[in-house]
Amino acid sequence: MPDFAKLTAIKKPLPEELLQALQNLLEDRCSIALALREQHGSDESSYAPMLPDAVVFAQSTEEVATIVKLCHYYDVPVIPYGAGSSLEGHILALRGGISIDLSQMNKMVAVHNEDLTATVQAGVTRKQLNLEIKDTGLFFPIDPGADASIGGMAATRASGTNAVRYGTMRENVLALTVVTADGSIIKTGTRAKKSSAGYDLTRVFVGSEGTLGVITEITVKLYPLPEAISAAVCSFPTAFDAVNSVIQTIQMGVPVARVEFLDENGVRAINAYDKLSLPEKPLLLFEFHGSEHGVKEQAELVQEIAAANGAGNFEWATRPEDRSRLWTARHNAYFALLQLRPGARSISTDCCVPISRLAECIQETQLDCERHQILYSIIGHVGDGNFHVLMLIDPHDPAEVEKAEGVNSRMVTRAIAMDGTCTGEHGVGMHKMDFLIQEHGSGAIKMMRALKHAFDPTNIMNPGKIIDWEPPKE
Numbered sequence: 001m002p003d004f005a006k007l008t009a010i011k012k013p014l015p016e017e018l019l020q021a022l023q024n025l026l027e028d029r030c031s032i033a034l035a036l037r038e039q040h041g042s043d044e045s046s047y048a049p050m051l052p053d054a055v056v057f058a059q060s061t062e063e064v065a066t067i068v069k070l071c072h073y074y075d076v077p078v079i080p081y082g083a084g085s086s087l088e089g090h091i092l093a094l095r096g097g098i099s100i101d102l103s104q105m106n107k108m109v110a111v112h113n114e115d116l117t118a119t120v121q122a123g124v125t126r127k128q129l130n131l132e133i134k135d136t137g138l139f140f141p142i143d144p145g146a147d148a149s150i151g152g153m154a155a156t157r158a159s160g161t162n163a164v165r166y167g168t169m170r171e172n173v174l175a176l177t178v179v180t181a182d183g184s185i186i187k188t189g190t191r192a193k194k195s196s197a198g199y200d201l202t203r204v205f206v207g208s209e210g211t212l213g214v215i216t217e218i219t220v221k222l223y224p225l226p227e228a229i230s231a232a233v234c235s236f237p238t239a240f241d242a243v244n245s246v247i248q249t250i251q252m253g254v255p256v257a258r259v260e261f262l263d264e265n266g267v268r269a270i271n272a273y274d275k276l277s278l279p280e281k282p283l284l285l286f287e288f289h290g291s292e293h294g295v296k297e298q299a300e301l302v303q304e305i306a307a308a309n310g311a312g313n314f315e316w317a318t319r320p321e322d323r324s325r326l327w328t329a330r331h332n333a334y335f336a337l338l339q340l341r342p343g344a345r346s347i348s349t350d351c352c353v354p355i356s357r358l359a360e361c362i363q364e365t366q367l368d369c370e371r372h373q374i375l376y377s378i379i380g381h382v383g384d385g386n387f388h389v390l391m392l393i394d395p396h397d398p399a400e401v402e403k404a405e406g407v408n409s410r411m412v413t414r415a416i417a418m419d420g421t422c423t424g425e426h427g428v429g430m431h432k433m434d435f436l437i438q439e440h441g442s443g444a445i446k447m448m449r450a451l452k453h454a455f456d457p458t459n460i461m462n463p464g465k466i467i468d469w470e471p472p473k474e
Contacts, residue, residue: 069183082152088429122151156427157207164383177217226289273336352424386424
């Protein structure tokens with residue numbers, strides 16, 4: 001965890017010359033208005049807002065390069081900003097500086113239908129991308145719950161409900177345009193499906209969370225829309241039964257497109273929020289993609305597995321509007337859960353374990369939450385071993401915060417002991433920095449720090465995230 005006191009102590013006033021240069025360059029797209037700075041200095045994490053000194057709206061890679069060159073010259077931090085939906089403090093301005101809002105960089109650069117690729121500016125959102133290509137017979141499958149920007153999704157190595165079949169951003173980004181810490185513009189990768197040419201800089205920047213450079217354009221893979229899609233929902237006596245059904249489904253090689261888990265509290269929340277009437281029991285939500293025959297075969301096999309684990313109320317949703325309603329409710333789960341305790345904030349955890357250990361990890365985490373009397377819900381993309389515990393706490397009650405963070409810490413330790421990871425998709429930000437050391441060890445962290453020093457020698461790129469600039473004192 002970054003030393004907030006130390007970082008605040010080295011925060012410097014924004015040079016008037018820099019502000020004037022940015023205003024000359026961008027005119028009304030450079031602002032020091034308090035409301036705008038507050039918006040860009042807070043996210044969906046439980047941290048208090050940390051405001052940038054100014055917010056700028058870039059419209060091209062060249063503008064980003066000029067902004068970063070100016071910040072490099074004046075030694076001022078740069079924080080890339082997409083949709084503001086991050087959960088681990090990624091966009092908070094620990095040392096002040098300039099928040100570069102990329103939302104106006106929202107143009108489709110190129111769509112190559114024959115090659116199943118698209119190149120977009122960083123501010124294009126996932127919903128916008130799919131809307132733009134809806135007439136091509138193709139789609140982009142990565143879908144974190146929020147309508148995140150493609151640039152932000154690449155920066156945090158995001159995934160979502162479709163990852164069990166289509167992978168994460170790591171597998172679906174072919175090339176990037178990046179502005180580096182000195183304002184240079186580089187391109188990584190090509191539209192070719194594979195390459196063994198040199199270091200894989202694309203993978204270095206995917207998941208770097210703005211700490212190595214500003215991603216301004218992304219080339220992603222697209223996929224043909226499936227011939228047939230079917231969704232099903234079923235309830236189970238216990239979470240253990242539900243998760244065991246998932247484990248058996250994956251181990252049998254059934255190519256499900258999505259399989260999502262919600263516990264009783266999660267179902268209760270989405271019933272109230274989205275006006276549904278699902279049984280308030282642990283629930284699995286499946287989706288199958290493929291040919292008519294293939295989808296039918298997959299669904300029948302999964303239904304048999306679920307029934308053997310005590311599933312009831314196996315209901316189908318084949319009409320697009322019914323499927324959309326179910327998945328919209330699932331994507332709204334975070335906001336629905338907040339309504340269970342008005343005024344509370346959610347500490348949202350994110351770990352991922354090998355599929356064979358998933359039921360055990362979830363069960364032990366449930367017991368820990370109940371032991372400490374925390375209002376919680378467990379939801380997750382359980383098809384790839386990834387789950388989230390959302391704990392509703394009063395952010396102004398230190399005892400509640402400490403209790404929830406204790407549950408989170410024990411959960412991560414449990415996951416790492418099972419050869420899992422502290423984050424399956426949210427990224428590290430500020431919240432998981434200590435866990436990263438626990439997961440990878442000091443040798444790997446030393447190598448990451450060397451990479452950060454080489455790419456960003458003056459530490460202006462989103463400082464205080466992922467790793468500490470200096471190693472801890474012995």
